[in-house]
Amino acid sequence: MKPKHSYELKFVSLALGKHEFTHKVDSSLFEAQGVSDFDNVDCTVIVHLEKQERLLNLDFEIDGHVKTLCDRCGEDLQIELSTESNLVVRFAEESDFTDDEVIFLNENESSLDLGQFMYEYIMVGLPTRRVHDEGKCDPEVLRYLEEAPEEEIKEEDNELDPRWEALKKFKN
Ligand SMILES: [Zn+2]
DSSP states (O other), X not given: OOOSSOOEEOXXXXXXXXXXXXXXEEHHHHHHTTOOSOEEEEEEEEEEEEEETTEEEEEEEEEEEEEEEOTTTOSEEXXXXXXXXXXXXXXXXXXXXXXTTEEEEOTTOOOEEOHHHHHHHHHHHSOSSXXXXXXXXOHXXXXXXXXXXXXXXXXXXXXXXXXXXXHHHHHO
């Protein structure tokens, strides 16, 4: 599956100097990467490009939001995103040198797909623990997960209902 928008940078036809491009990123870029736990991805990526003789310097400015599910309560969670990344493209024959921020392209290349990079920068910009702010989780779900089993155990004088046992496992 292909993303809805093209993120191809046709740098060969650009004059030396500074350029700026604005891209929209939506869920289709994530789906193209086989990632389905985010929907309603809505980000704007401004690419500041400086083209030099044998080098491209790209600054990505990413703002927007993605929607996923809360790790704590499982309800919809919108994450605001504001992040920046830098990428340097060098034109050279093959090189053993590797770096997250530098890539090498053959001098015969004329364009570069920026979609993969944008996807990675957005993923890196997201928090690893994705939960609602304190007190903002669905209270029904929290009660179900945290309080119900213990109360029920007390009331039933330690005669455990197998359903609560299953819940306890889930909680741990
Ligand atoms: Zn939550």
